[in-house]
Amino acid sequence: MSKLSPTLVWFRRDLRLSDHAALTAAAARGAPVIPVFINDDSVSTLGAAPKWRLGLGVEHLKTQLEKHGSGLILRTGNALDVLQSLVRETGAGAVYWSRLYDPQAIARDTEVKGALKAIDVEAKSFGGHLMFEPWTVETKTGGFYKVYTPFWNRVKLTDVEAPLPAPADLAAPPTWPSSEALADWELGHAMRRGADIVRPHVRLGEAAAQERLGYFIDRLVAGYVEGRDQPWKDGTSNLSENLALGEISPHQCWHAGMRARHEGKSGAEVFLKELVWREFAYHLMHHTPRILDQNWKEGWDAFPWNRDDTAEVIAWKQGRTGIQFVDAAMREMYVTGRMHNRGRMIVASYLTKHLLTDWKVGQKWFEDCLIDWDPAANAMGWQWSAGSGPDATPYFRVFNPVTQLDKFDKQRDYVSRWIAEGRGRQHDDALSYFAAIPRAWDLSPSDAYPAPVVPADEGRKRALGAYENRGF
Ligand SMILES: Cc1cc2nc3c(=O)[nH]c(=O)nc-3n(C[C@H](O)[C@H](O)[C@H](O)COP(=O)(O)OP(=O)(O)OC[C@H]3O[C@@H](n4cnc5c(N)ncnc54)[C@H](O)[C@@H]3O)c2cc1C
Structure with missing residues (x-):
């Protein structure tokens, strides 16, 4: 192959131009660069919200590449077939991409x-x-880590490569191969009317993510230790949706966190540790891919989880359990596509423990609703909450969603932001929940707020009894 044969850069979950080793290497190869995005099975099988969010991200990336005098070719089909035909059409001599780590991606790549x-x-x-x-x-x-703290101790002193700048120049090919229209992919189809509600909460693209990182480091990281446990407050980086799609790289976050640590900002170290939780989730998924769909601790296989859409589970999905912390968090997810980490832990504990329901039911619901959906972090989070995962919360630790509220939402700001029923002054966000949900749910802000489907204490006793019967 001639050195001047073009390079295809296959974008997937790396929707950025800076700190993009594959794109930098393609530019350095000195030949025309043809960026490509493929609508293959890994896209068509995504849940409603992550698929829609991916579509926004791809559209944004395309615009950014065009501003750089380049473009983004969109094609549908089996990735290998698409790449082979683009190689034939363009005479490309190289195909570069950023690695992914889930089993399907590994097999395909x-x-x-x-x-x-x-x-x-x-x-x-x-x-x-x-x-x-x-x-x-x-x-x-020579083994892998199953517990977070030794993993952190092992990596915390490792040098993390400095982020790369965006390539100065992306040479365009003499003629561009044909591209499909993104709108024809209808990636937002399953969001229906929810898309307009969630859209204002999306932080789209690389520049916005960098700006948020800067704001977080300047203004919020100093208070992060408390802020990360206050769901009513803008106290965390909120970068998970951008990290999930690669609109920002973990290296960029890490180096910003390290600078803050050197400046003595408290909270910086904890932020670095959270970034490493994400790495740990991938470490576990790589070494034990069954974490994605099976109990990591096999002892749980015999546990008689509920797996049906019972009335209680439907109430959980709809944010109508009558447990305020749970309902507020579920509605936050429906309106913003995200949920505060404290909320995720509470709703996951309530579903798996108070409602004795298989964590996979919750995992799947999150997979459909989260714009920051990440296969590794979601699976680890659910198994952690259920007690079935490695380094999980002990199974007998059942969060009390009522006392948790007293601890983390003393003034009830979070609850009144998200729950409209029974309130004189209803928050706009609480009302927008009713504009986002399927009409078939037939819910209205003037409904009475429900009594608990399973009260906090009763559910705790029921869960502990069930565990005891299984001999845990
Ligand atoms: C049941 C459950 C499901 C979850 N599902 C997801 C998911 O689908 N996608 C997702 O990105 N995170 C998930 N998490 C982890 C965590 O809740 C989110 O990463 C966090 O709330 C994102 O907010 P932030 O960006 O403001 O985080 P920050 O507090 O600012 O943390 C910075 C970054 O560190 C990483 N991080 C922080 N906490 C965790 C964690 N516990 N596990 C893994 N990475 C972490 C994220 O990439 C995050 O953006 C889940 C947690 C639970 C308990």
């Missing part, structure tokens, strides 16, 4: 690599989605 190499096309994957490649972090005995 391995096949793509082998098939492209077989036709003498350079196929190369790059890091960027993670700071620490999961296979490079080993225990003293």
Whole structure:
């Protein structure tokens, strides 16, 4: 292949131009660069909210690439077929991409690599989605980590590569291959009327993510230790949706956090630790992919979880359990596409413990509703909450969603922001929940607020009794 044969850059969950090793390497190769996004199974199988959010991200990336004198080719189909046909059409001599770590992506990318190499096309994957490649972090005995704190101790002193600038120049090919229209993919189809409600809460694209990181480091990180437990407050980075789609890289967040730590800002170290929780989730998914769909601790396989859409589970999904913390958090997710971490822990504990329902039911619901959906963090979070995961909360620790409210939402700001029923002055966000939900749910802000489907104390006793019967 001639050195001037174009390079295809296959974008997936790396929707940025800076700190993008594959794009930088493509630019450095000195040949025209053809950015590509493929609407394959990994896209069509996404839940409603993450699929819609991905569509926004791809559209934004396309505009940014065009501003750089480049473009983004959109094609639908099996990734290997699409790439092979683009190689034929453009004479490309290389295909570069950023690595992903879920089992389906690994299988697909391995096949793509082998098939492209077989036709003498350079196929190369790059890091960027993670700071620490999961296979490079080993225990003293050569195994993988199952507990977070030793993982943190192992990686915290590791040098994290400095972020790369965006390539100065992306040479365009003499002619662009044909592209599909993003609108024809209808990635927002399943969001229906919810899209207009969630849209103002989306932080879209690389520049907005960088700006938020700067704001967080300047203004919020100093109070992060408390702020991260105050769901009523803008106290966390709120960057998970951008990290999930690669609109910002973990390296960029890490270096900003390190600078804040050197400046003596309290909270910076805890922020770095949270970034490492994300790495730990990927570490676990890489070494034990079954964390995605099976109890990590097999002892839980015999537990008689409820798996049906019972009235209680439907009430949980609709934010109508009558438990205010749970309902507020579920509605926050429906309106913003995100949920505060404290809320995630509370709703997950209530579903798995008070309602004795399989964590996979909640995992799946989050997968449909979260714009920051991340396969590794979601699976780890659910298994942590249920007690079935590695380094999980002890199964007998049942969050009391009523006393948690007294601790983390003393003034009830969070609850009154999200729950409209029974209140004289109804918050706009609480009302917008009713504009977002399916009409078929037939709910109205003038409904009475429900009595608890399972009261806090009763549910706790029921859960502990069920565990005891199983001999835990
Ligand atoms: C049941 C459950 C499900 C979850 N599902 C997801 C999910 O689908 N996607 C997702 O990104 N996070 C998930 N989390 C983790 C966590 O709730 C979110 O990452 C966090 O709320 C995002 O807000 P932030 O960006 O303001 O985080 P910050 O507090 O500012 O933290 C910075 C970054 O660190 C990472 N991080 C923080 N906490 C965790 C954690 N516990 N596990 C893994 N990474 C973490 C995130 O990338 C986050 O953006 C889940 C947690 C639970 C308990």
